[in-house]
Amino acid sequence: MNSAPVSGQAIATNPPSNGYQRFIAAILACVAFVVAAKYIPVLDKWPTDLVIPLRSWITGAFVWLAQVGKPVTRGIAWVLSQPLALTEALLYRGFTALGLPPLPWVAVAGGMTILGHWIGGRRLALLGGLSTTYLAIFGLWTEAMKTVSIVIVIVPLAVMAGFALGVWAFRNRRFEKVLNACFDIMQATPHMAYLGPVVVLFGFGQVPALIATFIFALPPMGRCTILGMRTVQPDVIEAGHMSGCTRRQLLWKVQLPAAQQTLLLGVNQVVMQTLAMVVIASLVGAAGLGQKLLFSLQQLQIGKAVEQGVAITLIAVVLDRMSQAFMRRVPAHRPAGEIFRHKHLFGFAALLIASIVISPFFPAVVELPKDLTFSYGAPINQAVRWVSRELFAYVKPVRDFITIWALLPLRDFCLWLPWPVVLGSLAAIGWVLGGLRLALVPVALLGTMLLTGFWTQLMLTVYLVTSTTVLSILIGTPVGIWASRRPLAAGIINTICDTLQTFPSFIYLIPVIMLFQTSDLSNVLAMLAYASVPMIRFAQLGLKRVPQATVEAAIASGTTPFQRLVKVELPIAFPELLMGINQTIMMALAMVAITALIGSQDLGQEIYKALPGADTGRGLLAGLGIAFIGITADRLLGAWAAKLNRNLGM
CATH class of the missing domain: 1.10.3720.10 (MetI-like)
Incomplete structure (x- = not known):
């Protein structure tokens, strides 16, 4: 009877952990650096005289390598150009020396339909056939x-x-x-x-x-x-050893089939x-x-x-x-040679031969002439002009309000922070979560960008990624909660997420240009559309992972649905939420270089500017800077998630 109070008293009187003491000490050190930076300029902005010219060194090294290794690069280019030339001849160039046309689009579209039917049935056949036909009838073949x-x-x-x-x-x-x-x-x-x-x-x-x-x-x-071979069950490998397999036989006949x-x-x-x-x-x-x-x-x-x-x-x-x-x-095991009697293979062969035979008489079978193709670009252009003319007057105040009162203050704050505060804060977090080794990761990686003169661009990248991540959390978490509660909503949301992840990254630039033109908000929204999917998926996954017994215990305790969500389910699902934040940051960083096409001043713009002049050092260092942000976030969030899992006994 007395054990609980004694235990509670012991907990209450237990002094703060060393980790929290170190964290408080680090915070005080950061405050001291902010004050000192106002009097010591080197602590505020890194002097240009101390910038290491690594950019020019890298560019010079690649120029030298290109000159010295020209025979090697030409050899590699020739080897790769051979299969590419053959593939291009088959698909669209044709074999001009032999007087042979390329594969007719009808045969390719039919082949995709047949392949889809063989792999996945009618729905996949319809998807393959119609998608391939779209390329032909809209003049994009x-x-x-x-x-x-x-x-x-x-x-x-x-x-x-x-x-x-x-x-x-x-x-x-x-x-x-x-x-x-x-x-x-x-x-x-x-x-x-x-x-x-x-x-x-x-x-x-x-x-x-x-x-x-x-x-x-x-x-x-x-x-x-690596993952597949690591997850092969030990008893499967042991059975292979007992069967007398050699090392090569064990790989090809046991491990690879199992993986x-x-x-x-x-x-x-x-x-x-x-x-x-x-x-x-x-x-x-x-x-x-x-x-x-x-x-x-x-x-x-x-x-x-x-x-x-x-x-x-x-x-x-x-x-x-x-x-x-x-x-x-599930692969079907058939007798040797039966594949040559497969109905799908015979169907494609018949279609291919028929289309090749009639192609001299009907050239449209090979590729549709321009007068037989269609386009819906004009109506879209008219719609864009209408939006710009009619709606932009309403959209512009919203864009300006968000930019002026939310984005620009965050940008100015990121640029205002002295570099010792940024590196020191991240090092303190790493120290608390994983000790000295983790604390050195942000110092070493992000410090490299400071020493090479990319600090301002680095902080502008952090500003855009932070804005995107915060919005992804605010939007993705409620959507993930909704999907975890409603199976019908989950089906619709997961379909949308699948579609968003399938889109090439360029696609996200189109709607933001239409509605918001070029601005920081356009960059953030394009990144948000691409990067919010992991937050939704991991929020849904984390809440579904909460043990049903725990939920029932919370219900029996008289909690309301909101209390149960906030005090029980979200804390248990927090490691998954951290993983969602991690993946959101990674995907936002992947979009940084793409959004540079519509204007920005971050590391992505440095990569984009480096391409025309072959400034390899500039582009490579900017790319590594984006990678360093991702690695730092991954290590810190991963250590935090691991610590939470240990506390939860998982």
Whole structure:
């Protein structure tokens, strides 16, 4: 009877933990630095005389490397250009030396329909056929096939390379640590940052796009290979050993089949990453839909941009749905040679032969002439003009109010903070959450940007990402709560989230330009549309993970639904919410370089400005700065989530 009060008294009289004491001491130190910065200029702004010229060193190193390694780069470019030339000839160029046309669009559309039916049934067949037909009837066939050509060449290369690295890392823990560190930087670095070094070494055009896309698409396959092989049950491996398998037989006949689903997930991610990067690679001369969309956006031809954006989205949706359906499909074991008697294969062969035979008589079977194509760009342009004329007078005050009273004060605050306060605050948080080693992470990473002269751009990036993250939390958390409570709403919300994640990042620029023109709010809203999905998903996941027994105990205690949510469910789901915030930050950082196309002054703009002049050092350091923000946030939030999970006994 007396044990509870004694325990409670002991808790009440227990002195504060060392962690909180250290945190308070760090806060006091930050206040001291703010005061000292007013009297010591070096503590306020880093002097330009002390900036390390790493940017020029990197640019010079790449120029030297391009000159010395020209035979190697030319050899790599030639090797990659061969399969690309073959794919382009099949899809849209034709074999002019042989007098053969490319594959007719009717055959390709029919083939996608047949493939969709074989993989996933009628609905997927309809999606594949109609999406491919859209490309033809709206006059985007050639540009779409240019984009698809790069995807077809890169996906097998990235899958094979990622798989090989993953197997090596699985067998060598030391190499795995190095590889994971490289993958962290590669995946946290924005798409466009890959383009600068590639342009210096390989120039502009399709081949540089291939190489940049390969680098960007590689990590997911490597990570999924490691994960898949790590999750193979020990008894399965033991059975392989008992059966007398050699090391190679154990890999190919036991571990890989057991990890098949995870490996196929890696292939799916490679496909989606490849398509995303191919669109971005239009900035270095890669022909295709991305180049057309970029030109339309620059010319403010919103109608054409919508047509091209829908085409990119349809390609992404079809590739995503088909790869996911294939991943879920249970492979049918058939006798050897039966595939050649498969009805789907025979159907496609018959369609292909028929379309090739009639193509000399009906050229529209190969590609629709312009007078047979359609366009809905004009009505959209008229709608945009109407919105600009009629609604902008109402939208502008809202935009200006949010910008002046919310965004600009946050921007000015970020720029006002002395650099020791920023680094010291992050180091203090790291110290409390993970000790000295974690405290050094933000100091080392973000301090590099200070020493190389990118501090102002870094803080402007932090300002945009912070604004986006706060809005994502305010919007995504209630939506996730709603989805966790209502199954019907969850179905609709999850469908919308799937669609938003499938859109190429360029697409989000179109509506914000239409409604808000170019402004900081436009940047934040474009980032918000792309980055709010993880917050919704993780909020929903976290609340569904709350044990039912805990919820019933709270109900039995007489709590109201709101009290139960705030005092029971959200605290238990908080680790998942932190993961949602983590992923929101990562996706917002990925959009930073994209929103630079509609105007900004952050690190993304530095990457964009570096491309025309091949200023590799500028672009690479700016890209690394964005990656450093992501890595810092990931490490701190990950340590916080791990600490909460330990406290919850999970």
